[in-house]
Amino acid sequence: MSSPLKEQINPHHLPRHVAIIMDGNGRWAKKQGKIRTFGHQGGVTAVKDTVEAAAELGIEVLTMYAFSTENWSRPKLEIDALMHLLVETISKETPTLMKNQIRLDAIGDIDALPTKVARNLRKTIDATATNTRMTLVLALSYSSRWEITKAVKAIASEVKAGILEPEAITEDVVSKHLATAEWPDPELLIRTSGESRISNYLLWQIAYAELYFTPKLWPDFRKEDLYEALLDFQQRERRFGKTTEQVKSEHA
Numbered sequence: 001m002s003s004p005l006k007e008q009i010n011p012h013h014l015p016r017h018v019a020i021i022m023d024g025n026g027r028w029a030k031k032q033g034k035i036r037t038f039g040h041q042g043g044v045t046a047v048k049d050t051v052e053a054a055a056e057l058g059i060e061v062l063t064m065y066a067f068s069t070e071n072w073s074r075p076k077l078e079i080d081a082l083m084h085l086l087v088e089t090i091s092k093e094t095p096t097l098m099k100n101q102i103r104l105d106a107i108g109d110i111d112a113l114p115t116k117v118a119r120n121l122r123k124t125i126d127a128t129a130t131n132t133r134m135t136l137v138l139a140l141s142y143s144s145r146w147e148i149t150k151a152v153k154a155i156a157s158e159v160k161a162g163i164l165e166p167e168a169i170t171e172d173v174v175s176k177h178l179a180t181a182e183w184p185d186p187e188l189l190i191r192t193s194g195e196s197r198i199s200n201y202l203l204w205q206i207a208y209a210e211l212y213f214t215p216k217l218w219p220d221f222r223k224e225d226l227y228e229a230l231l232d233f234q235q236r237e238r239r240f241g242k243t244t245e246q247v248k249s250e251h252a
């Protein structure tokens with residue numbers, strides 16, 4: 001199906017890495033008089049559509065916030081339902097990931113996940129490891145402060161062991177100790193559901209990302225919504241501290 005929005009996207013000016021905070025599942029369900037879990041099920045459709053759109057466009061990395069460290073404080077029933085949905089979806093979608101040449105990876109405290117979820121996740125990560133079209137990263141039991149604290153510990157250990165000099169700790173060394181070490185920083189961060197906050201997501205990595213907030217609730221998010229976000233991104237002037245004149249002359 002051709003899309004007028006998609007046709008307006010400049011394929012030479014795409015972000016290499018897009019990060020998404022998938023929010024609003026609970027409110028989407030509530031609006032229909034259903035329980036929150038129904039919203040999470042609805043969210044799966046949005047994930048599938050968005051992953052497909054991103055891969056078709058040629059985005060290299062898509063990082064999706066699926067479960068935060070803070071989400072462990074939700075009612076047990078909701079956590080259990082979410083974990084069950086994860087296991088089910090990961091298994092069910094593995095053949096599609098293979099067919100579309102998509103590599104799955106995860107960031108977060110995977111060991112904190114129920115054994116079955118961790119096992120299924122690792123299985124699919126291994127099975128898709130050599131796929132090269134796009135990397136889909138799920139942030140699971142993830143929070144940015146958890147990740148940064150872990151990196152600081154690892155760096156401190158290296159210094160203590162005499163492998164690393166404190167003077168040699170550069171921004172690049174910090175980046176390389178984060179879970180996202182192998183990918184470029186996201187240039188675009190999308191959050192659905194109308195909330196204008198970051199909720200402990202990729203704090204270091206989004207230092208210069210363009211932020212895009214949409215009122216759409218996550219289960220309603222579709223390919224067209226991703227196209228809209230990308231078109232908005234492409235209209236922005238990314239100055240990185242320079243002046244408009246400098247930026248213009250660099251692109252001339």
Ligand code: IPE
Nearest residue numbers: 022023024025026027066067
């Ligand atoms: C996002 O939707 C999914 C997760 C955080 C797991 P929510 O469950 O946060 O839905 P709202 O924000 O309460 O509507």
Ligand code: IPE
Nearest residue numbers: 021022023065066067068199
């Ligand atoms: C952020 O959404 C985490 C995920 C999307 C997985 P939340 O709904 O948990 O965030 P807050 O509570 O609104 O900050």
Ligand code: MG
Nearest residue numbers: 023024025026
């Ligand atoms: Mg929420």
